[in-house]
Amino acid sequence: MDKILICDSITKRFGGLIAVSRVSVEVSRGELLGLIGPNGSGKTTLINLISGVLEPDEGRVLFEGRDITKLKPHARVALGISRIFQGMRVYPYLPVYYNIELSARSVFKDARLARSKTIWALTTTKLLAESAELPVNLTPYKLKMVELARALVTNPKLVLLDEPFAGLSPEEVGEVIKIVRKLNESGIAFIIVEHKLRYLMKLVERVVVLNEGRKIFDGSPSEAMNSEEVSRVYLGVM
Amino acid sequence: MVEVSKLVFAKPSKVSKVRKILPFLTVVSIYLTLPAIGLRGFWIDVLTRVNIFLLITLSLDLYSGTTFYLNLGVPFTVGVSAYTLALLNRYLGVPVEYSILPSAITSTIFSFTIFIPSLRVRGAYFSILSLLLPIILAGLVTSQPFSLYLGGEGGISYFPLFFSYARALPAGERVFFLQASHFYLSAAVAIVAYIICYKIAYSDFGFMMRSIGQDELLAEATGINTFRVKLIGFIASSFLSALAGALYAAMRPPITADIFVPANTLVPPLTAVILGGMGTIVGPAIANYLTLIIYEILWGVLGSWRIILYMCLLIVLVLLRPQGLIYYLYLKMKQVFSVRIFKHLGGV
Ligand SMILES: Nc1ncnc2c1ncn2[C@@H]1O[C@H](COP(=O)(O)OP(=O)(O)OP(=O)(O)O)[C@@H](O)[C@H]1O
Ligand SMILES: [Mg+2]
Numbered sequence: 001m002d003k004i005l006i007c008d009s010i011t012k013r014f015g016g017l018i019a020v021s022r023v024s025v026e027v028s029r030g031e032l033l034g035l036i037g038p039n040g041s042g043k044t045t046l047i048n049l050i051s052g053v054l055e056p057d058e059g060r061v062l063f064e065g066r067d068i069t070k071l072k073p074h075a076r077v078a079l080g081i082s083r084i085f086q087g088m089r090v091y092p093y094l095p096v097y098y099n100i101e102l103s104a105r106s107v108f109k110d111a112r113l114a115r116s117k118t119i120w121a122l123t124t125t126k127l128l129a130e131s132a133e134l135p136v137n138l139t140p141y142k143l144k145m146v147e148l149a150r151a152l153v154t155n156p157k158l159v160l161l162d163e164p165f166a167g168l169s170p171e172e173v174g175e176v177i178k179i180v181r182k183l184n185e186s187g188i189a190f191i192i193v194e195h196k197l198r199y200l201m202k203l204v205e206r207v208v209v210l211n212e213g214r215k216i217f218d219g220s221p222s223e224a225m226n227s228e229e230v231s232r233v234y235l236g237v238m
Numbered sequence: 239m240v241e242v243s244k245l246v247f248a249k250p251s252k253v254s255k256v257r258k259i260l261p262f263l264t265v266v267s268i269y270l271t272l273p274a275i276g277l278r279g280f281w282i283d284v285l286t287r288v289n290i291f292l293l294i295t296l297s298l299d300l301y302s303g304t305t306f307y308l309n310l311g312v313p314f315t316v317g318v319s320a321y322t323l324a325l326l327n328r329y330l331g332v333p334v335e336y337s338i339l340p341s342a343i344t345s346t347i348f349s350f351t352i353f354i355p356s357l358r359v360r361g362a363y364f365s366i367l368s369l370l371l372p373i374i375l376a377g378l379v380t381s382q383p384f385s386l387y388l389g390g391e392g393g394i395s396y397f398p399l400f401f402s403y404a405r406a407l408p409a410g411e412r413v414f415f416l417q418a419s420h421f422y423l424s425a426a427v428a429i430v431a432y433i434i435c436y437k438i439a440y441s442d443f444g445f446m447m448r449s450i451g452q453d454e455l456l457a458e459a460t461g462i463n464t465f466r467v468k469l470i471g472f473i474a475s476s477f478l479s480a481l482a483g484a485l486y487a488a489m490r491p492p493i494t495a496d497i498f499v500p501a502n503t504l505v506p507p508l509t510a511v512i513l514g515g516m517g518t519i520v521g522p523a524i525a526n527y528l529t530l531i532i533y534e535i536l537w538g539v540l541g542s543w544r545i546i547l548y549m550c551l552l553i554v555l556v557l558l559r560p561q562g563l564i565y566y567l568y569l570k571m572k573q574v575f576s577v578r579i580f581k582h583l584g585g586v
Contacts (some may be wrong), residue, residue, distance in 0.1 A: 053459055077461035085459070091452040098445045103461040105442045114442075154461050 003051065004158055004189055005031045005081075012045055019045040021213040022059070022146055027158065027191060032184055033045035035193045035201045035208035036222070038233055043193045044086055046210070047160045048190070051083040052076045059061030063158075078107050082150075084164060086193075088143045092137040097122070097131040099146050100182045104153040121149040124179065141172040148179065165196045197234075201225070209233070266429060272417045282417045286489065288530045289424035293482035295507040295526040296435045296519065301475035303516035304439065304447035305468060307360065310504065311353050311368035312479050317375060317498040319345035319483030324394040324493045334399050334488040345480035350473055357468045360454075369500065376498035393494030399423070414454070420489045427485065429479060432523055438474065439519045447471050449515060501545060505552060506530060512555045 004028040012020040020042045027033050035043050048054040050061060052073035060069045063079055071079075090099050100121055104114035120126045125145040135143060144164060150160050161180075165173045177199065180190060194200040201207070201221040209217035209224060209234045217224055224230050273282060293510055302309050322341040326332040352371070356364030373401060381386045388394070400419045406411045438444050446467045449457040458464045487493045507522075510529050514521030536544040 021470065044370055051459055053455065071463075072463075073459045074461050074463045077459075082460060082461075086454065089456050090455070091449050093452055094445060098449075100459070102442065102446050102449050105462060106446070106461040111442070183407060 002029050003027065004031075004064055006060075006062040007046070007050065008060040008062065010049055010056040010061065012042075012049055012054060012056050017214050019043070020049065020210075022212070023210070023215045024059075025208055025215070025218070027189055028186045029157070029189060030184065031189045031206065032180075032204045033191045034205055034207040035190070035191055035210070036195075036200065036203035036224075038203075040212075041233075042213040043210055044162055047083060047162050047191070047193060047212075050181070051081060051160055052095040073107065076155075077103070077154050079151065080155065080159070081156055082152070082156035083160040083208060084144075084147045084151050084162060086162040087166070088140060088147070089148055090146055092135055094133055096127055096138070096146055097133050099135065100153050102126075103150050107154040117153050117155070121153040124152060124183075125149040140167045141169075143173070144168065144172075144176065148176070152183065156188060157189070159183075161190060163193055163194045163195065165194055177203055180236045252554060270422070270425060278414065278417075279337045280468070282421050284376075284419070284531065284534050286421045286424045287486070289414070289421070289428040290482050290489075291510075291530055292428045292485050292523060292526050293431055293436070293478045293485070294503065294544070295510045295522050296431055297475045297478035297482070298507050298524040299511045299514075299517060299519055300435050300439060301447070302477070303511050303518070303522065304444060304451055305471060306451035306516075307357070307468065308365060308367070309353075309472070309475065310365050311349060311356075311371065312505040312507070313372040313498050313500050314352075314375065315345050315349040315476050315479040316394055316483035316486070316503045317350050317372055319480040320487035320497050321379070321394075323484050323487040324389070324396065324491070327396040328389075328394055329388035333402070334396065335402075338399075338481070338484045338488050341484040342477060342480040345483060346473060346477045349476040349480070350469075353472070353476075354469070355466060357472060372498040372500065376495040377464060379495040389492070389494070395492040397487040397490055424485060427481070430434075431481075432519070435478075436519045439517065441468070451517070455564065489516055492537070501549075504535065507557065509511045509552050511549065512552070 003026050005025070007023060007025040009022045009024050010020060011018065011022050023042075024048060025033075026048075037043050045054065049056050052068070052075070056069065060067055062068065063076070063081060066074055066079075068079065075222065081139075094102075097118065101114060101118040104121075105111065105119045108114045119128075121130055122131060125148055127142065127145055127149055130142060135146065138146065144167075144215065148164075151161075164176055164180075168176065173196070177233055178236060180192075181214060182188060190193065190205060192200060201224070204217065207217070207224045208215060209227075209230050216233065217227055217230050219227075240251065271472060272285070277285075294316065298309065298312060301307065315493065319341050322344045323337050327334055329488065378384045380391050385391070396421075398416060400416060403419075404415045406454045409417055423428070439447075446457070447460055448465050449462060450467060454464055456522060483497065486497070493501060506529065507526065510525040511522045512531065514525030516522075533548065536547065540547060
């Protein structure tokens, strides 16, 4: 089975608001999927449902054929789903090294393996020199790298990135894209939520478009550009 | 930045390692010779009590100081442990020498059974529960009909720890034998507990507890089994408090409901933790000795006003404690971090 993730008609309500409404999404092994939609359309909520931060009111989430709907977030990380939060989210009073190593240590019980994985992640994201630094002394780009390193250190098969380009300069976005491409070539699948469409559309193979919690499009980036419905919700953006 | 990477890659020498623990060794050795060089009477008893309080301070700092889950249930844990020891002696005739560990374990089990739901939700509900429980127990102990079985206002009396050995000595040496043996036992337990807590607080497990304190959702969502970490941390912390309760009860009969009063068993250690710097272990341990010894000195000067002064100090500390304090302490400990990180990087 080459579908690594299947969201089977999942719904999430917040009181009267339906943030995600009967959305079905499938991700293949090693795929690069874009997830777009206007503000408040339910992208982050969907990411939260996949990573286990939220539990759906209806529907199921399957990972590698296994029903993970009731699984806690940390257990999903161990299975191979990593995520990055929207905005910069790091432990403010822990040095870069521990920001990354703790996740590795939780997933791999073997301390040596966790350590060598951490060093690999620090190297991949060019953070070795900042290992002992506190997050407060890092630039937004370096902070993104810390988050990326933490997502990678647990050996993920699927990485969820929630607006990874936000707050970065064009050159820095280019760097992030380079790293994502390289990791993708090694077989890691990505779901990337982004508003910066001109970068995203060149990067991903497929896009899912959400609007008011519903999936309104699922196809190639070029089809999305030409879709009338997508243009309507994105009026003035694309 | 340059300075830091230098720190990261500066290999710690054996000499610097020894130099690091030298102050600790010096202070401990001087402390342990005090009874031998003439410390007697009131002050040796004070230090014994401060040794025992160090266990409570460490218990609070290890769990609450790192996870920022304020465990107000400490008086419950300390009190249940103390009363278990006293009741085992009264009803089953168990000598206190043998019931310290069983009492501590019993109280740990009670505490974690009652407070386990508080590990799932952060909020006022369980803080209130944990504050009210010891007050209810104190009420039970002193009200009919329970007071008949639990000692009432006068408490439960029994022979203190090592009394059977003291009895064999000439009358003039008995008191000092008891004081000195209690001092050395409490000091030994305190030192061992300090070393273990320090190791835990700066281990990967300790850093996981810190990550929970700093961003629990992030920790859970990036692979840390937050419930398990909190559970283990809470059990370790409760055991330390429970051990303090059992040791205290064994050395200081009669045991009374006073032990359940937060002003007695929660406020002093909490002050030490906040004053010393939450989660650092070193700071609260030092603050434990300073504040409690000053507290005793104040007794002569201020009488019962000292408790009011203490509470006011706590309020001031809580109000003044800025985010910056943790950062300041981090800078102080940067060396420790860097050396450890270097070891990790060099190890592969
Ligand atoms: N925890 C919550 N409680 C209540 N409402 C929520 C919660 N989280 C999200 N919502 C609401 O659900 C809707 C979808 O939010 P979501 O964060 O998923 O949007 P988004 O597509 O990520 O938007 P953005 O592009 O601004 O990040 C919004 O109306 C939001 O206000
Ligand atoms: Mg969002």
